[in-house]
Amino acid sequence: MPSSHSQFMWFFSVYSFLFLYLRMHQTNNARFLDLLWRHVLSVCLVTAALLVSYSRPISEFFLIRDTSLIPNILWFEYTVTRAEARNRQRKLGTKLQ
Template sequence: MPSSHSQFIWFFIVYFLLFLYLRMHQTNNARCVELLWRHVLSVILLGVALSVSYSRPISEFFLIRDTSLIPNILWFEYTVTRSEARNRQRKLGTKLQ
């Protein structure tokens, strides 16, 4: 299954290419430069999408890893937020008394 980054970038690129070629109609009097920039832009966008898709295998090849010492970032954020909320509530309660 591709990553969410890959899915999003491919959705964006396909949408942009369809917009570029279907919605921006090529007229009969279109110059060569106007036609060329569409093709160049589409090749660049496809290159970006391919690089995002293959960034995970490339990262694994060069041994680029997340070096965070927090094993579960969601649980860490949850506990820190809860403790901060309790501390603020305690401080607010002591000021009111």
């Protein structure tokens, strides 16, 4: 399941893409620059959505997470690491018996 960031970016880019091409009608006498900025903006929107979608697995692979809501990151990391070490030690102890 894609992340909420990816879902929102794809919704936004598809909605903007459809708005640019369906709601903003092109006339026969449209200038080249008017047509060009629509195509450039569409490509930028799809590229942004692809980058957000791709950045989610990259962040997960490198274990990057948002820790801005944790007031003391060092204490948090210490307690999580100690709890993980205890759990592994406990599992190792039960396997040896």
